[in-house]
Amino acid sequence: MTRSRRTVLSTGAVALPLALCVALAGPAHAGEQPNNSQGSNTEQSGGSDSTGIYAAARITYSGSVAKGGGRGNVVSADVNWTPPPCWYAPYLGAKDFKKKMSADIEGQMSAPGMGGHAGAALSELQRHYEDDYGWADTPGYKDYNVEKDGEGMFWAAVENPDEPDLLKRNSCNDLPFWVDNGDAPPPQYEEAITPEILAALAYQHMQLPDTKVSLAPEGTTKVNLPTWAWLDKAVFDEVQATAAINAPGFALQATTTAKPVSLTLEPGTKDAETHPASGQCTINADDSIGEPYAKGKADRTPPCGITYLRSSGNGTYDLQATITWDIAWTGTGGAGGDMPDGTFGTTQAVTVQEIQSVNR
The missing domain is CATH 2.60.40 (Immunoglobulin-like)
Structure with missing residues (x-):
């Protein structure tokens, strides 16, 4: 789907995604698997490090799933079916998002040689979250939406760590966006996490029994x-795998059988x-x-x-x-x-x- 910001804004269409990558030094991606994950109950959690942001909401896998949170042993009979390479999920509340994003933007702006298109992109990114600068179906925010802290969360892209194609993993490249508690994400974000996406991830992690004939x-x-x-x-006999995500004001789960x-x-x-x-x-x-x-x-x-x-x-x-x-x-x-x-x-x-x- 083509976003309106990519057609309406001649400079912002390119500058804002570029600025996000510059400010965060990398795309949002799935949290690393905790070292103590075992057997049939694993999770992928969030956080941040020098390479970028992680989706803060964790996906928890339970049931008949691969140990350590890795890919299971199911092979799809449909060669054209693949699990989602990326998705959007709850990231941070308004105050935490402001602390993280503003520090990253300011740090990059003060870096030597940060001028030209990169500097302009960072300025537009800052305006988007601080000065209510938006476009068509994508509103801007005043002071990072701090006045609504506790009433929702900013959502960000998550990479599927088991997707081998880098371009597909990076295909969820929209800026973090706000979702009120209890509301569905705006419809233009087709890759926002849903029960169906969770079901596909449960399928990907499912471990079928190693049965000897x-x-x-x-x-x-x-x-x-x-x-x-x-x-x-x-x-x-039948086996089941469940994937669930829980965040303030937001919870989904799906069981694949x-x-x-x-x-x-x-x-x-x-x-x-x-x-x-x-x-x-x-x-x-x-x-x-x-x-x-x-x-x-x-x-x-x-x-x-x-x-x-x-x-x-x-x-x-x-x-x-x-x-x-x-x-x-x-x-x-x-x-x-x-x-x-x-x-x-x-x-x-x-x-x-x-x-x-x-x-x-």
Whole structure:
């Protein structure tokens, strides 16, 4: 979306974003992960340092999420889907924002050689927050909105630290803006944090179980002997991950739920047949997949399994078992919807031997 300030103001359209970068020596970005974060309850918090500002409101992750706040192991089945590279979130109250921003502006203005376009940009940035200098759909502020301290917060951009593309991470490049407690952010800020964005972040951090498929025969099988594969319901159940953000006068949360729907088998060699032929074993009525092998089933074709047609020799075949998960989300205010299916696969080594004939 093209902001009006980029078309109405011939100088301010460029000067103000430039001034923000100059004053803060870097873009706003997500807070670093605390060193003591563990397991299924992690958070990304705020603050500031010499490289710029951090969004002060923290996003807390709980449930089945990766340890240390890192990216989870879910792979989207939709190659075009990606988590948000950046967003806008509550940053500081008016008095704290004034203290931070005014000090940064004054410090940069007094730096040697700070003139020309950079100096003019800093002057416009100062006018924007001190002298009510605004444009079209973006109002200016009088004395950093200090008279409304406690009634709202300035919001700022947050970079997704797991987004590898620097340009995408920096694409939320609007100046910090004010939002009253209880109000929604102005509509022109389409990347302002929402339950849907939180759901996507929960998806990104979700950790699916590292489930090993049961095989019969287990580990070592024979050429032309069907190998049965199955997953019991007890070890194959839905998982949830929740992302939440809390700030004065503002709170949102979203829970992303993944339910297993199918198992896909890839035998690790072309010399094999999968059962069914597609290699995709669908979920049963009791939420299990496949069927456990039992005595008396030797002459049957398994509903889920593999028949190897050639020995693995002195090595093994890498059997890839990939589970597909149906993923949906719910969030604050009754929001919710579907998300792209997720997949996660594991590899198991299978030894295939020739059937030894007996000469009489």
